[in-house]
Amino acid sequence: MKLFVYHAPEQTPADQIPDCAVVIDVLRATTTIATALHYGAEAVQVFSDIDELLAVSADWPAENRIRAGERGGQAVPGCDLGNSPLDYRSQSAVAGKRLFMSTTNGTRALQRVQSAPLVVTAAQINRQAAVDFLLAKEPETVWLLGSGWQGAYALEDTVCAGAIADALPEMTPGNDEAVAAVSLWQQWQASLLTLFQQASHGQRLLRLQGDADLTYCAQSDQLDVLPIQTSPGVLIANPA
Ligand code: MLT
Numbered sequence: 712m713k714l715f716v717y718h719a720p721e722q723t724p725a726d727q728i729p730d731c732a733v734v735i736d737v738l739r740a741t742t743t744i745a746t747a748l749h750y751g752a753e754a755v756q757v758f759s760d761i762d763e764l765l766a767v768s769a770d771w772p773a774e775n776r777i778r779a780g781e782r783g784g785q786a787v788p789g790c791d792l793g794n795s796p797l798d799y800r801s802q803s804a805v806a807g808k809r810l811f812m813s814t815t816n817g818t819r820a821l822q823r824v825q826s827a828p829l830v831v832t833a834a835q836i837n838r839q840a841a842v843d844f845l846l847a848k849e850p851e852t853v854w855l856l857g858s859g860w861q862g863a864y865a866l867e868d869t870v871c872a873g874a875i876a877d878a879l880p881e882m883t884p885g886n887d888e889a890v891a892a893v894s895l896w897q898q899w900q901a902s903l904l905t906l907f908q909q910a911s912h913g914q915r916l917l918r919l920q921g922d923a924d925l926t927y928c929a930q931s932d933q934l935d936v937l938p939i940q941t942s943p944g945v946l947i948a949n950p951a
Pocket residue numbers: 736738739740741781784785794795814815816817818858916
């Protein structure tokens with residue numbers, strides 16, 4: 712298994728696609744996706760464009776849908792909810808519903824790799840589920856794709872990529888970023904919340920009173936669910 716880490720979709724090689732892409736947006740899109748599917752959401756469908764989200768979701772029964780929109784860390788007017796994973800942490804809120812979702816970076820990262828044969832999402836909260844999936848499938852090439860922030864590096868996504876890579880004894884690093892990600896994880900694994908509080912997007916969320924979100928997102932291996940793409944842009948809980 713050759714494993715490449717990319718900090719943001721803009722940094723991936725334009726003419727390539729891996730056998731398996733693991734999309735990571737710890738703060739907060741892939742934490743929210745895992746949480747919603749864990750609590751019984753039927754599926755999560757992602758969009759880069761809010762207008763497209765509103766148009767497509769209009770054909771869905773209102774009682775069976777949640778429109779989730781986030782820009783700059785804040786909920787988008789006209790959507791039902793924003794991107795706080797805490798809002799999706801109950802069966803009464805999400806069970807049986809489809810989440811129509813658009814976020815600043817995470818949903819764009821998913822779109823970059825949506826043509827890969829295997830696409831899953833990971834965050835700290837379901838890291839072990841992603842590790843188990845990679846160990847079982849043994850894809851030849853894997854991209855751990857951070858969502859970053861508008862093309863730039865994000866500490867929280869890279870440390871999660873390192874946490875996954877470090878648990879794969881048979882992997883060969885495909886780029887220097889993979890080696891660096893493992894070092895970042897080894898340095899910070901016992902104090903992830905402190906790291907997230909220093910991260911630029913962590914600080915943005917703290918300014919928006921997102922303390923509880925950071926605490927939730929910094930937990931490791933709390934959910935067994937693995938979101939997996941079944942058609943471009945649509946993710947369900949991996950039935951395997
Ligand atoms: C994103 O996609 O950039 C995020 O998940 C932002 C957030 O809601 O914290």
